[in-house]
Amino acid sequence: MLRATFRSIHHNGPKVFMSTSVKATTENAANEKKFQHYKNLNALDTTDTQPSDWNEARPFEDLPGPKPTPIVGNLWRFVLPKIGDFYGLDFPDILRRIREQYGDISILKGLLSGRPMVLLFNPKDFETIYRNEGVWPIRVGLPSLDRYREMRKDAMPSFGMPQHQGEEWFKYRSMVNPILMQPRNSLQYADKMNLVADELVDNIKFLVEQNNGQMPKTFTNELHKWSLESIGVVTLDKHLGCLKRNLDKDSETQKLIDCALQLFQLIYKIDILPSMSKFMSTPNWKKLIQVLDFMLQTNLKYINQTLDKLETKKLDEDEKSSVLQKLLKLDRNIAVGMSLDMMIAGIDTTGRVLAGGLYYLSKNPEKQAELRKEAVALLKNKDTPITKETLAKASYLQAVVKEILRLAPIGVGNTRTTPKNVVIGGYQIPKGIDVLTCNLVLCTSDEYFSRGKEFIPERWIPSAPKELSTKNTNPFIFAPFGTGTRGCIGRRLATMELQIAILKIVRNFELEWPHEDMVFETKMFYGIARPLELHVKSVNQ
């Protein structure tokens, strides 16, 4: 079965695998120079060097934290009703409890992964981690994607940026960075993102008419379709048609949507929950391979179509060409790997943040009205296109998106593995230890953000009253896209996607939340846990 799928990948995309060598472009030469420079500067610490304050620090073994019991470790605390002290709590609440009990640094041992995790709650310690992460920061990847990558490495040598480590990661990332991280490259997608957001607005209009303003239980799927369509425009130069109504259930687009919706549910079941799929080929593991293979096949099909177009006409000048064309000019295998990486990393994330954001706007009608005031001033009509100039002027919108990412990020924090021995919070932390910076706990705490649990976009505006201002807040606390050279490569795209969609939605609709407060939970990612049954009214003009 697997072999058949694998053959069909080759069958569908022979061109992509013809060339494995990186073309010797000027850009590559510059990257190589930079790479050598970093290599000479520093690397993973292969010695056992200790920092100067090592001997004054307390030993690693003294770190406080919930004590694991033999065999079951700390697992019982999470899974056993009544006696498990973390049972039924969501991860941020567990972290808050651990902080109350053990302070700003602690250790969680005896987890399913078998690796202990150091938990940090002091922003100064976050800073120490990032200042010592080296030039090849290590973030442990998802085991199931590692396994898939290993299986398909002949077909996709470059796939898995989030999974790559060390020198291999650095080479890949520094080639792709200039393409994805330059603002002008993201901004060239503003027009296309407008069209995608218009389709989402049309679908919301349709749902308003159909259901008397009540969004259906499946409304979040609409938002995931929006994020898949938005990322397809970038990675495949293609409008996939995900937001079309009445898609045939056997159509390629519908299958791609189904795969996108299942992907992280499967990864959650395999990597996070106790599961035999970690060790053997279970139905969930087989399904995950099918899902990833289908996504890969579809990506290959469209990439090869772009290659055909590129072969028949001269390549555009760098300025004008799309992200996919630029990646293809760099290296065909990188284009394949990166398009799948972006598709995996770009769907659940942006869709989820948009869902959380629409909830916060609907719960806070006066903030929504303030945003609408800005939208009406910037967009004459409900369908006026949003340009990069509009976005630059939309200061309240920028603040709204930041505030959404503060309260509804995709994760409770960021992880790194220490590349060398380091002293953190007065303790010796040896190299090779996983550390979690618990950003969400601090982002929602009154210590760092006044009225921390409230949705107040004004705190991000430079003229904000002193008591609300975030000007003096430690910059390591609010890091929804991570920090440093390993931070999210899609953050510019994602921010623009969110800004355009939110501005259009608020320009067109009034959102209300006539229900109990939404519950948020961590299931792989953090986000809304119940259907987003917004009540929506079209605005008059």
Ligand code: HEM
């Ligand atoms: C609101 C949406 C998004 C959020 C909140 C988000 C957040 C993050 C975070 C927290 C990380 C880890 C950073 C670190 O360890 O310092 C990350 C990594 C990554 N993200 Fe995003 N992301 C979003 C959207 C996207 C999109 C649209 C793409 C694709 C273009 C993308 C591609 C990636 C990739 C490839 C990595 C791995 C980078 C590496 O390991 O070098 N993300 N993202």
